[in-house]
Amino acid sequence: MNKLKNTENILILGLFLGVIGSIAALALAYIADLTKQPITDMKTQAVNSALRQVLPEFDNDPGQNRVVVKSADKQGYDVIFYGALRNKQLVGIAGQSVSLKGYSGKIQAIVGLKPDGTIRTVGTINNTNKPISAVLITEHKETPGLGAVVCDRVRKKTIFNMFKTADDANLPPPNPILDQFADLKPGKIPWKTVKEGGTLKYVTGATISSNAIAEVTYRIANTFASERSKIIAALTPAANNVIKEVKP
Amino acid sequence: MNLLQDFTRGLWKENPILVLLLGMCPTLAVTTNATNGLGMGVATVGVLVGSNLVISLIRNIVPKKIRIPVYIVVIASFVTAVDLLMKAYAPPALNDALGIFIPLIVVNCIVLGRAEAFASKHNPLRSLLDGLGMGLGFTLSLTVLGGVREFLGSGSLFQIKVITAWTEECMLPVSAPGAFIILGCFLAGMNYLNIRRAVKRGEVYIPPQGLGCHHCRLCDIGKITEDS
Amino acid sequence: MGEYLLAVLILAVIGVFLGCIIGIAAKLFKVQTDPRIELVTELLPGVNCGGCGMAGCADFARSIVTGENPPNKCPVCSQEAVSAIAKALGIEVGDTVKKVAVVLCGGDKNQEKVENLYNGVSDCVSASLIAGGPKSCAYGCLGMGSCARACPFGAIEMLNGLAVVHNHLCVGCGKCVEVCPRNLIKLVPTETKVHVYCSSPEKAPAKRKVCNVACIGCRKCVKAAKEGQFAVKGFKVEVNYDSDNLPSEEVIAAAACPTGCLLTTQTHYEIEKNAGVEK
């Protein structure tokens, strides 16, 4: 034992390290193999869980059933549309795109659309008929407490309700700015906040974020409206679940 | 008795964060709330316990010269394992929050420090307990720090609002500057307690001026020469 | 399976490569350090007080190993540690004479009779540069704690305008001795029980004019003690710290010092601790 411990023989040193490395590699390869599936599951789940919130119930993997379209406006951003199927029937479409006009840059949104292009309503706030829209901000860097208020849908738990499961637990939490898009249908004029001369509400101190959200939401809805038939065609099961590029 | 000490040492007397000031990066980065602190802590415990155990097992056959590289390989393997497991099974939000700090456990001085200072000299049981104790001390500090930051920021703990009247969220404690400042105040609190105790016993107490990073012999990795 | 193979292969190659490099490097760059230095450093107390005259414990360790210094030059080291070092290095050391500091002045705020107003830096060295300091006794403790600040072990406490050494904390490093502008502090053998707490060489009347507890040189203590235990120096008496036969505590009662400057360390401390400032 001691001989090994104090050895200075280069060969032995090298071999020892090699053996240790091999064992480690073997073990890691085994673990990597084990976790391969769970990790991919986890990844798709992340997209799907967002989609689940904006789409009606589906039984396919909408993360895989998607199509990328260039937006209808001048900027020409990518808009990704996901198709939700139930019994191989297209039941809902969600669009995903970004706006670069957020206070701190990129804001990414996923918007659930009805087949006719209006923005979905996923439910109503408890006991009221105020709708909750299918608009979800999936990525943003806005100022916490300011721009983030406009973007985030979070259900604040408090000590008083921490054990209570909310009645609307399966709905996304309400957010008045995002919810005002419920049932809107894109027209010719882009949606704008009051401050920009439009009609949408905004949060004082976070006008820029509000504007950006209006922009991205309109982009998705508008792109869908103008490319509607192609998108629907691409997302119906006959399209064989292949990702397609649709030229506008 | 010894075993108990092995376990409790890391909890308070040699607490890796508050006393030895080790592993400051994850301490500051991931403690934006109690949950993240806890998550990071648990990940570190996994690595610490595993590597301590394995290193203790092979301690008698590792050639002295390549001791540190061997330890590093062992530790890195455990970190990879934990990383993969977290990616597979931990909630995505936690994974996002911990970000690159899971891979960085590999260079956390506590892990190699314990390997070198303890596991390479003691039997597997004691090494295991030591790793567990140190890890729990680390976890505890991270969780408390995360809790304090979260509470100061929004009056909640583990994302549950504790003070409901707290309407305006304060971003300072959760921000990067806040992390430094609140940890600084933590240390000041520790110093205050230690000073008081020292005064009572008629001793002098000198607040830690530097890091306990000499506990980690990472710098010695394959060290051949000493500047004379 | 291929995954496994490849992984193993890559890590094995890297491992062998690394191991070889380290091995070669170890050959090329022979160990230059003396492992004994590290050993000795670990045995030393590690307070870096500089009492040994070197730049910190590590430096001292080096000097022990090179034979520059004997291990017992560290004033802080316990006898056991010293012998442990000696054993480790296979050298001989004699016994260390442990010393402690004593501030030979009893002129606290109550005993000092006249004092100037002083407006300046609260530091003995600084004060001594202004008309010799505000204290009328030109040999008394200025009470501004330079020594206390200089002591790396916190062994000196300022009580009642007087520096008092805590024997159990003092390691005899001599920092305070160096700093005191009035040269009041002496390193004495640890066993010393009693001291004459006065350092003024002036004549008795001059001393009494400025201080209640001056040594007036009446020699009662000299008579009460054994031969050679006290030494008369000018107009004052001093314990003969070099003698093998240090005076015992009984000498205090026997001598009945008229001014009360002959005290044990303990009573001296208690007096200062309990005396509030009356003035």
Add this chain to the structure above:
Amino acid sequence: MSEEVKNEPQLPSGNELILSSSPHIHDRENIQSIMVKVLLALMPAIFMGMWLFGADAIRVILLCSIFCVGAEILWCLMAGKPTSTVKDCSALVTGILLALNLSANVPWWLCLIGAILAIWLGKQIFGGLGHNPFNPALVARVGLLIGFPKLMTSWVPTIFMGQNTQSYSKAFFSDSIWMNVLEGKLDGITCATPLGLAGEAEKIISGAGAPQLFSGITTSEAYLNYFWGNVGGCIGEISAVALLLGGVILVWFKLIKWQIPLCYIGTVAVLSWCINLFFPGVTPPALFHLLTGGLLLGAIFMATDMVTSPMTGLGAVIFGIGCGLITCVIRIWGNYPEGVSFSILFMNALVPLIDRVATKKPFGYIKRTTEKGATA
């Protein structure tokens, strides 16, 4: 009479004499008098703020002053230090400067948190007056800005921003509340700051369209209003004329190094002028930058805080230029519409280095180095 005098043996025996080091005479100026003079110089800005924002401003100024002084006393009590340090008025100066850096509508607890950040975190933790490397009022302001961005960026209009200057004021209100402003119905309304508008303009229409957007806020009417202070913003930053008057007082009393405000403002002017010249869509003209935002407040009162600025003239020049550069960079390209606080704070961090570079060489120094070189 002469007898009387003889009966007075006034020559003391010596023991009553005070011992102290030379020099035995001192200049009259002390810290308290300096701080009082700074307060004096702040008066114009304080009055303008109080007048233009009304009772709200008075409340904030009072609260901040009281909280800052209170925080100082409390810390001293806790730390066992003499509380007499409040007499030097530095906590009061900090408090007032903090108030001048806040909007008039902030809640009371924001003042409290600000005071604690300023006095404890900014000053006392480092050992109190003179030891703080960062400007306490700015530590508080930046801390609050990070902590409560919403409260720190919602401004109230001045009492004059209404009917009389309709065309001008319209730029600062959103349409929906404009009617309410006209009718004077709301008391809790907010308005924008010119810099905020400029920043928004940049973000909304970057490039070509922006100069038009700037045009609303760079009319001569607007400039005049900026000069007098009829514009939304912090209590103390709005009135350029009051701040300039304060600056004149400070320079007159030789309390500040004139190099700092001069170089600071000069750098911002030159830089923004150049950029506006070549890229008019990126930023409004130089004069706009000089009159709006906290530039004057920062350059005259906050960058000049002697504790946190370099000690020598050369250092002051470097410091001023650095502040100006960073302010411009943040204003023009950064997220924050206002870069003054950050730039001063950043340059505070550089002060030890600047001091190192800019210390004078001791008298006869050059000779010594050559000597050293010769011996070495």
Add this chain to the structure above:
Amino acid sequence: MSETSHYLQITIGAVLVYNFVLARFLGICPFLGVSKRLDTAAGMSGAVIFVMTLASLITSTVYNYLLKKPITLFGHTTNLDFLQIVLFIVVIASLVQLVEIMLQKLSSPLYRALGIYLPLITTNCAVMGVATLSAKSNYSVLDSTIFGFFSGLGFALALILFSSIRERLELSQVPGPFQGMSIALITAGILAMAFLGFSGLC
């Protein structure tokens, strides 16, 4: 995104906006440990810039050519990205070791200026972090080398500023409990506040 703005983002982002120490919390240990004196901080800074650049270069090479895409050897095709952590740390550690040894052999002034700091940073979060971040952001070898250099520069900037302040604080009467690491952390916090002003620059 155009080429220039891409590089601007990498450089300014690494130095100011996402400063490694003050915003990303990487390399805090050397930041706190080697900042007591300005000259050691300067030496350390040099060493960190050097090592981070070199480590980025090497690890991104390893990443781009070994780990990123499945590779085929002896007819087997596999994805080796699970070896990332082990490979990175081993490569970085041996690299630094090699550099140190070479420096010592080749240039003793350079060794004295940088070499003594090299072992200190063999592996800290900053070096490992820069490698991991480049890999995560899918940078090319050139990108990550630039990223490594400027991240090191950002680290150096923060370290030098911080150490000069700490030198000044040495002369201050910091209240007892706050002495030592505590005040250092708080100062770093305020420094981070100042750096926050640069947010949005890229």
Add this chain to the structure above:
Amino acid sequence: MSSDISYKTVSFKGGVHPAKDGKSLSGDRPIKTAPLLEKYQVIVHQNIGAPPKLLVAVGDKVKKGQLLAEADGFVSVPLHAPTSGEVSAICDIPGPMGVPVQAVEIKSDGEDTWTELLSPLDWRNAEPQELKDRIHDAGIVGMGGAAFPAHVKLSPPPDKKIDYLILNGAECEPYLTADHRLMLEEPDKVLEGAAILGRSLGVSNVFVGIETNKEDAIAVLLKKASAYNVGIVGLKVQYPQGAEKQLIYAVTKRKVPAGGLPMDVGCVVQNVGTAAAVTDAVKAGIPLIERVTTVTGEPVKEPANWRFRLGTPIIKAIELAGGVASEPGKAILGGPMMGFAQKSFDVTIMKNTSGILLLDAKDVFQYESNPCIRCGKCINACAMNLSPGPLGAMIESEKFDLAARAGVMDCIECGSCAYICPARIPLVQHFRRAKAEIRRMTQNQKK
């Protein structure tokens, strides 16, 4: 009258203007000669360098001007009896620095008979060495404050060529007027002394630097200066204009290197009082046994300039000045900027005592010192271009090595920084302490 006489006004960089210069108290009072006292206590060690060796014992009879102690080494000067009488004691008396010092007490016999004086010299033809020996034998030290043996300054090593002799008549210290009166009343003595010193150095560039607030003295000297081939330079009223290095810079624009001596730039500086004493010693063989000292301050009833013999207790000096009218709070030997606070009135006048200053109790407020607010005033005030504030901070936290590196050893302790400091930091005291500690440390290192 003086307007038609021209001189150039020069200065250095930095310095302060003490608001209260107090010179009017005694500036227009002619020098009075103090009457003979009953006893004098002459401090033995009055010069920088080695103390002289005592030649007398208790009971010895001495004559005025007789040697009491002889020089002991090169940097040392003899000491002479201020009057005739008997040595009644050799004892410790309070010294000017607060520590007891050895003094010879001479009980005057009232006759004041001179001992046999050295023969007068014809200085225009005498050898320089002869002159230097005479200056040494007369016990002459610098009377501007430092008490550095004059002959040592006059004997530079051969490799240092001296081309300037500057007489220091700046008297920049507030309150003090002794040099002013001396120049006004005995211009010939001063100028002749300058010429003698110039000859002993072999220097033809001889200047007298005078602050321009002494217009009358400048006028008087200008009139006579050409006779002695001496130039007069007006100095801007700026403290510390009289400091050696600053004076040299003002007059010659040469900078004495840090840690160096005036002779490194070819200059020698002597006080005007020294020059007058040299004239006496050379032309009449009279040793240095008396000097002009200003007794002044608000509490003093009749502030004036007096010619005191060495060994006069300051209590007597104050009594001669009519005693005090109000209670003094501080007694200072020297001027208010650099003088030393005293705790005893038994200190006696020495060769370098240029003034006795009493400050009113209500003027010497007990100030509290605050932390440095980094206002930078001290930096602007420091004539040596140091950074006193940061230096003070280093010393306060006992970082003496840093202070040494930052140049604390170059400080001339002029007090400008502490005067101007709004935080009332006792900077000079800090610097004295630092110098003491640094000297101790270097000594320890040598050991």
